[in-house]
Amino acid sequence: MQIKRNVKIKKPLIHYITNPISINDCANAMLAIGAKPIMAEHPLEVSEITSASNALGVNLGNITDVRMKSMLISGKTAFKERIPQVIDLVGVGCSKLRFNYAKKFISQCHPDVIKGNLSEIRALCGIESNAKGIDAGECDKITEDNFDENIEIVKKLSLRTNSVIAATGAVDVITNGSKTYLIKNGCEMLSMVTGTGCMVTALIASYISSLDIFGATILAVSLMGICGELSHHVTGIGSFRTNLIDNLFTISDNTIINKIKCELK
Amino acid sequence: MQIKRNVKIKKPLIHYITNPISINDCANAMLAIGAKPIMAEHPLEVSEITSASNALGVNLGNITDVRMKSMLISGKTAFKERIPQVIDLVGVGCSKLRFNYAKKFISQCHPDVIKGNLSEIRALCGIESNAKGIDAGECDKITEDNFDENIEIVKKLSLRTNSVIAATGAVDVITNGSKTYLIKNGCEMLSMVTGTGCMVTALIASYISSLDIFGATILAVSLMGICGELSHHVTGIGSFRTNLIDNLFTISDNTIINKIKCELK
Amino acid sequence: MQIKRNVKIKKPLIHYITNPISINDCANAMLAIGAKPIMAEHPLEVSEITSASNALGVNLGNITDVRMKSMLISGKTAFKERIPQVIDLVGVGCSKLRFNYAKKFISQCHPDVIKGNLSEIRALCGIESNAKGIDAGECDKITEDNFDENIEIVKKLSLRTNSVIAATGAVDVITNGSKTYLIKNGCEMLSMVTGTGCMVTALIASYISSLDIFGATILAVSLMGICGELSHHVTGIGSFRTNLIDNLFTISDNTIINKIKCELK
Numbered sequence: 158m159q160i161k162r163n164v165k166i167k168k169p170l171i172h173y174i175t176n177p178i179s180i181n182d183c184a185n186a187m188l189a190i191g192a193k194p195i196m197a198e199h200p201l202e203v204s205e206i207t208s209a210s211n212a213l214g215v216n217l218g219n220i221t222d223v224r225m226k227s228m229l230i231s232g233k234t235a236f237k238e239r240i241p242q243v244i245d246l247v248g249v250g251c252s253k254l255r256f257n258y259a260k261k262f263i264s265q266c267h268p269d270v271i272k273g274n275l276s277e278i279r280a281l282c283g284i285e286s287n288a289k290g291i292d293a294g295e296c297d298k299i300t301e302d303n304f305d306e307n308i309e310i311v312k313k314l315s316l317r318t319n320s321v322i323a324a325t326g327a328v329d330v331i332t333n334g335s336k337t338y339l340i341k342n343g344c345e346m347l348s349m350v351t352g353t354g355c356m357v358t359a360l361i362a363s364y365i366s367s368l369d370i371f372g373a374t375i376l377a378v379s380l381m382g383i384c385g386e387l388s389h390h391v392t393g394i395g396s397f398r399t400n401l402i403d404n405l406f407t408i409s410d411n412t413i414i415n416k417i418k419c420e421l422k
Numbered sequence: 423m424q425i426k427r428n429v430k431i432k433k434p435l436i437h438y439i440t441n442p443i444s445i446n447d448c449a450n451a452m453l454a455i456g457a458k459p460i461m462a463e464h465p466l467e468v469s470e471i472t473s474a475s476n477a478l479g480v481n482l483g484n485i486t487d488v489r490m491k492s493m494l495i496s497g498k499t500a501f502k503e504r505i506p507q508v509i510d511l512v513g514v515g516c517s518k519l520r521f522n523y524a525k526k527f528i529s530q531c532h533p534d535v536i537k538g539n540l541s542e543i544r545a546l547c548g549i550e551s552n553a554k555g556i557d558a559g560e561c562d563k564i565t566e567d568n569f570d571e572n573i574e575i576v577k578k579l580s581l582r583t584n585s586v587i588a589a590t591g592a593v594d595v596i597t598n599g600s601k602t603y604l605i606k607n608g609c610e611m612l613s614m615v616t617g618t619g620c621m622v623t624a625l626i627a628s629y630i631s632s633l634d635i636f637g638a639t640i641l642a643v644s645l646m647g648i649c650g651e652l653s654h655h656v657t658g659i660g661s662f663r664t665n666l667i668d669n670l671f672t673i674s675d676n677t678i679i680n681k682i683k684c685e686l687k
Numbered sequence: 688m689q690i691k692r693n694v695k696i697k698k699p700l701i702h703y704i705t706n707p708i709s710i711n712d713c714a715n716a717m718l719a720i721g722a723k724p725i726m727a728e729h730p731l732e733v734s735e736i737t738s739a740s741n742a743l744g745v746n747l748g749n750i751t752d753v754r755m756k757s758m759l760i761s762g763k764t765a766f767k768e769r770i771p772q773v774i775d776l777v778g779v780g781c782s783k784l785r786f787n788y789a790k791k792f793i794s795q796c797h798p799d800v801i802k803g804n805l806s807e808i809r810a811l812c813g814i815e816s817n818a819k820g821i822d823a824g825e826c827d828k829i830t831e832d833n834f835d836e837n838i839e840i841v842k843k844l845s846l847r848t849n850s851v852i853a854a855t856g857a858v859d860v861i862t863n864g865s866k867t868y869l870i871k872n873g874c875e876m877l878s879m880v881t882g883t884g885c886m887v888t889a890l891i892a893s894y895i896s897s898l899d900i901f902g903a904t905i906l907a908v909s910l911m912g913i914c915g916e917l918s919h920h921v922t923g924i925g926s927f928r929t930n931l932i933d934n935l936f937t938i939s940d941n942t943i944i945n946k947i948k949c950e951l952k
Binding site (some may be wrong): 485660 | 700707710711714715718719723724725726727728729731732735738739740753759928930931932933934935936937
């Protein structure tokens with residue numbers, strides 16, 4: 158299997174409309190795996206740019222009126238032209254504005270992948286979440302007790318939206334409604350540096366351009382977890398961030414195969 | 423005394439409305455000391471988000487119409503709900519727009535802390551400043567000659583606004599109007615990398631969520647200075663920036679106590 | 688010759704209106720060579736800030752309505768007050784919006800320097816380009832076959848606009864219409880990390896504040912290439928980015944003189 162090579166050779170153009178907090182890291186994460194990022198967000202050019210791209214990512218972080226408008230234009234273009242797309246639900250539990258927008262986007266644009274932490278996925282489903290800001294709440298960690306309930310929520314969302322769902326957390330849950338995988342890669346530092354969630358979405362957007370949607374999502378989520386594991390032997394989160402990008406750049410297919418902890422539920 | 427621990431355990435949610443130049447570094451600085459940053463700026467969600475937060479920071483850097491609107495909404499919410507807040511006067515001497523906005527914000531929102539370099543504090547007070555862009559002017563350094571005059575300006579601003587004032591520079595002056603502390607930590611490199619001033623405000627916002635306002639401001643300003651000292655044995659400002667975040671993450675209470683150079687005026 | 692010293696001593700204030708993707712790296716690149724960046728973009732303050740600055744840079748990346756408005760205001764102010772200015776044509780081949788805006792800006796503001804990769808320069812001239820997103824197309828590399836044709840395009844643009852043109856690529860072409868220099872510094876990694884093109888423009892803006900326009904442009908483009916060469920012995924693009932800023936900070940005049948590969952065409 159040639160995992161990273163596909164994207165490295167194709168150099169797909171990925172249109173990612175996202176927030177300024179992690180936009181630089183997201184662009185570098187995409188470049189690290191061989192994709193070509195473009196982050197255009199002007200409503201008068203985004204349709205043209207999505208059309209020319211191999212995949213689309215949209216991200217609710219630090220939402221603005223302009224990006225709300227542009228993401229919807231691009232999402233509709235992507236749906237119409239069968240360009241794969243992913244939405245990142247950043248902060249969907251933090252404000253009514255994001256919650257309503259996310260529901261509208263999903264119903265009008267039919268994203269191929271919906272990604273959020275478990276608090277965000279629960280919030281989107283109208284189920285009580287315990288989010289603290291943009292992070293998953295302590296109570297929303299998947300434990301033995303709530304395991305089956307949470308898997309069920311994620312699966313139902315997938316069946317209802319016909320999207321692959323990636324619910325991230327200490328254990329990541331990825332489902333297409335019929336099959337569900339659990340990914341147990343990652344390390345604590347990934348949640349201690351800003352933007353790693355947005356970067357996962359950048360990787361998903363890059364891989365769905367060139368692989369099947371379900372496999373691409375599993376690969377992207379696992380890859381970030383594995384690169385986190387490879388990066389965390391450092392002094393602090395400043396070095397960790399640099400190492401993470403380095404590891405996305407250098408990691409070999411063999412390392413991915415050896416390190417991946419992905420099991421069918 | 424448990425200095426950093428308070429925040430690390432509480433994991434306060436900090437709403438910081440700030441500019442894109444240093445927004446990533448500010449988020450990572452807050453994460454480094456254990457706070458949870460959220461940088462939302464949409465006028466339709468900021469009140470909701472400030473309400474859910476433990477403190478608010480606003481920053482005039484790279485000001486936009488949207489952020490001018492949002493910061494005022496959030497500032498009023500914070501004042502009304504007694505959520506501690508800090509304003510960073512970035513570039514207040516550069517344009518009439520920022521000058522007028524800063525005065526309006528302070529009179530309507532009553533921030534607990536007003537932070538700026540000495541040129542900015544002077545400009546806000548309508549006193550001749552020698553700012554060059556967003557940096558303090560050469561002539562606005564505190565010297566033996568102008569020492570008493572400048573301290574007096576800072577104290578008067580504190581008494582008039584009823585805010586703690588942090589006037590940063592080679593020597594930082596922090597006053598609550600009755601007591602004034604001088605902080606002599608820091609290194610030259612802190613002024614040679616972008617965003618360190620904005621990061622100080624991020625630290626102030628984080629600490630005022632959990633400590634008394636005056637003590638929190640002193641701690642935040644000192645901490646950045648000390649971490650600068652610990653970071654400057656490097657090749658250049660690229661590595662310095664990485665080290666600075668690493669040191670914010672790793673520094674122990676003992677190191678803070680040993681290194682702090684804070685004296686009552 | 689004292690290459691870097693001029694700027695280091697003058698500490699020119701540089702107004703750069705640019706995109707959020709690389710805005711932090713651009714500010715740090717300018718600080719690294721001794722300039723003072725200010726990135727203000729509010730239409731109501733940019734004229735005031737450009738007036739107080741020693742040079743202006745504008746950048747089409749991630750274009751917004753507000754920046755389109757502000758860049759035009761600042762460009763006109765710079766032209767009227769004879770403040771040197773440079774435009775970066777990021778993505779001019781990606782959308783009609785940027786194409787039309789670039790033509791308008793150039794005709795109304797008369798920038799001293801126009802910078803783009805070869806695909807962008809070709810697109811601006813209405814000649815078929817093979818751009819992929821914001822990167823130069825594979826087919827737009829200068830080869831032996833298309834060499835003379837491409838040089839001719841760049842020279843004609845210079846004569847028509849009366850601007851120095853910097854057409855970047857594996858070989859950079861810089862012309863003032865009568866003299867044309869080829870710069871052969873650089874390394875592949877420079878194109879594998881986001882924002883290096885925007886940083887070149889940041890360096891051009893910094894140097895045109897203090898040197899003659901043509902010489903400043905040659906120096907800025909060469910300097911980025913040389914610092915790329917000095918930085919690429921690293922693990923990946925995360926470290927490369929840090930090293931690049933470090934090398935911009937530390938590089939000596941002697942190293943520049945020894946490493947520069949600049950020849951008159």
